[in-house]
Structure formats: structure tokens, C-alpha cells
Amino acid sequence: MPVTNFAVKEKYQYQNGFGCYHETEAVDGALPVAANNPQKCPYGLYNEKLSGTAFTAPRHENQQTWLYRILPASAHSPFERRETDTYDTNPGVHGKERWHQIPNQLRWDPFDLDETVDWVHSLRLVAGAGDPTMKSGLGMFIFAAGKDMDPRSAFYSADGDLLIVLQHGALDIQTELGRLLVRPNEICVIPRGIRHRVTLPEGPVRGYMLELYQGHFELPELGPIGSHCLANARDFQAPVADFDEDTENEYTLLAKFSGHLFAAKQHQTPFDVVAWHGNYYPYKYDLGRFATIGSISYDHPDPSIFTVLTAQSDHPGTAVADFVIFPPRWLVAEDTFRPPWYHRNTMSEFMGLIGGQYDAKTGGGFQPAGASLHNVMSAHGPDATSHEKASNAELKPAKVGEGSMAFMFESCFMVGVTEWGLKNCAKVQSDYNAESWESLKPHFQRPTPKKIVNGTADGVKGDIGDKNQVPHWTS
Ligand SMILES: O=C(O)Cc1cc(O)ccc1O
């Protein structure tokens, strides 16, 4: 049956909602009615299932999408390993651990733009945990690219879901399921296996990426916050179906599989999906839409109130990966040291800065396109300059982070750093500790000792009795 009804539409069109069941057709009537795989699909299309969870995953976790396409995704030559020596985002070589597991607080200067590579070759594994072959853990990447991907190519990662945090430039992402335009202050998620091609409409791009080897992102529970705020479901945007028609030219299909690059050839465009329905799809989100919650009385709350997306481990409330942001917001807490408290956490924290200045670090060393890592139990907190300022600030209502956006990839795992991340990138700051915390001055002032009369300290009500119960500074 000929395809007759081509709707004229905007290049980028979205359907709104997080975790919804969407359906979309670029040609009216391309979706079969009341059937997923009829004997013959409308217009002679092939149908194909793309699953993001096991078939038998519980209904509330189940993620699958049905594609209706000109040729099935399997119509390509066998894959061959490519760029064996140079392309490597695999943390383990022949089972041998390559991570540097170190407790040091780390901070990186801004990563350079690199105009010589495309999206696929821009991905640099900096840190991570686990192993994509076991579907466990996560990878933390930075990317910097200056070239469009070849017009006759597509890429997918079999290793995990890609959470892309753009810091500079714009990404035009053509996916099998439709197109996404991602600009700075926006993020997008491309689930495992979804074929895509990235072009750069505004020149060089740079940013951060979290590859989630296990599970999928979801919106965090809101608990007593109630039924809305933080990232609202309706602000997540999925593409509508959009397809090319070319069954003559040769295309290269690139796959990242266990961190290594493979290539296959095919004689049709990978972007030939005319219609789809399901709940496994790419999406984007504008961080400016985040409805931020904070204290309106006293004390600095945990940063979990800033969680945009979370990927839970098997233990509820404990995340393989949380994506947390620090957006512009009002601070009004009374009698409170307003920046983060000094802390050591069982979770690890990888931070980046999209733009502006992070309000907890005013010393200047944490810059846009830079990063920091505070691993499991690695002590950190405001630098000396920020501490000094915040301890003496007049506590008027104050807007912080105007024009700024810092973020954190938080994980329950101990995070290893790659050789590139620790050494070859040459961005690790050697003076991080000295500049941040080693210059902190003690301010402790011992109070004047109290006089003990019959086991009772002057000025202290009641019978203290045993001398050992007297506060230690009076003994
Ligand atoms: O370390 C950081 O800057 C991130 C952070 C922010 C905050 O408000 C509380 C705890 C925390 O780890």
C-alpha cells in the first residue's frame, strides 16, 4: 500500500509526560489498531519490539516500545570491532580492574573543547563503578565534540541509559523514535539500545554524561512534599515519530558494547521508524522548569530535595544514581549556616557546573565545565572563603545561584577514577585540599572554667553529683 499522507510538521515536536505510554505516527494510519503485530502491518511496514526491561518485569517497572519501520533493525552485516586501541570506555581489561580507587577529594579544571571529534568519539570515561556486562553500576563521562556524526551513520550503546547534561553548544539528536533538540540547561536521556545520530547546529559542544548500567531513571518519591513540585512529569518531552526514507545508500551502524566500539554496514537509513507506541523512549527536560523546595525556617536540608531523577538500587531509597541540581533559589533560613555543612557520606558525589558559580564554593576553583569527586566517606564542605563569608553574612533573604546551575551525580557505589580521569586529561587540581580546607582556621574558644562547689558548677542548675558528669571543660 503506498504511503500517501505525509504531514508537514515542525522539525522538533514533542509529546509531554514522564513514564507515560505514548503513541505517535508520522503517517496517519501507520499504527495498527487493536494489535501490536498483525499479520501485515499498515503500509507494508515491519513491526519490531524494543524492550527496556525483562518481559516479566513488574508492570509498574515494565518498559517496552513497538516500532513500525521500513526494515527491521536486524538488517545489517555482522559487527566488527573498530578502533581497538583507541576507543575504550570499558573499566576492566580482561577482568583486571583498572580503576584508581582512591579516597582523595578530586577537582578538575574545565575540560577542553575538542573540535576534532564527533559525538561517538567525544565520550571520555572519567569515573564509575561496576560493569556493563553484569548490568551493574554506572559510568561518569565528560564529552567534547566539534564534528557532526557522519550523515550516513547511527550509534547506540548496549551498555546502559545515557543521561546527557549539556554544558556548551546544542545537540540535534536524531533518534529512531524522533528528533530532540537539546540546549544548555537541558538534559536528555537516551535509553539503552536506541539508535541515534548527533549533529551540532551551533558548533562545538561539551558536557557531562552518566551511563546507567542497571535499571532506569524515575522521578523521586515526593513523600510529605505531596503530589507535585521538583521535576513535574508533564515537563518531560519525548519526540514524535519522524522518519527518513532511503533503502539504497550504505550506512554505518556503530555500537558501544561493553565499552568497546563495533561497526556494521546496512543499506537503509537507521531512522526509518514511521510510527511507535510504548513507554521506552528518549526524552528531554529543561532544568529551568524545576520547582525547587527549601527551608523556610532554619537549618540546611539534605540535597535530596533537589533530585531531578533517580535510579534506585534494590534497596529502596538508596540510589545507584541520583541526578541532583542546585538551581537558582532563595535562601531564607534564620540562624543558619546556609551553605552545605561539612560532611562525609556513605554515598559518592561527582559534581559538575553548567554555568555561573556554585554557591557552596566561592573560592573560584570549581568552574563551569570542570568537575569534582567526593568519594565514599571523603570529607568535604565549603571552602575556607565560603565558610568565612557564610558565618558572618547578614541573614537576609538572599537569592543564590542566579544564572548558575551546578549538578551532582550521586551514587551508593565507591567510585573509581580512570587513568584518563586521574592523569592523562591533565586537569586534576593539585592544590584542591590546600585551597579549600587546609587553610581553615580553628575558631574554638574554651569557655571560662566554672567553679565547682560540692559537685555543682556555678551557673548550672540542679545537682550534678558525680564529678564525671560535669561538662568536660569544667573538670
Ligand atoms: O557537597 C556538595 O556541595 C553537595 C551537597 C550540597 C548540599 O546542600 C548538602 C550536601 C551535599 O553533599
Ligand SMILES: [Fe+2]
Ligand atoms: Fe557533598
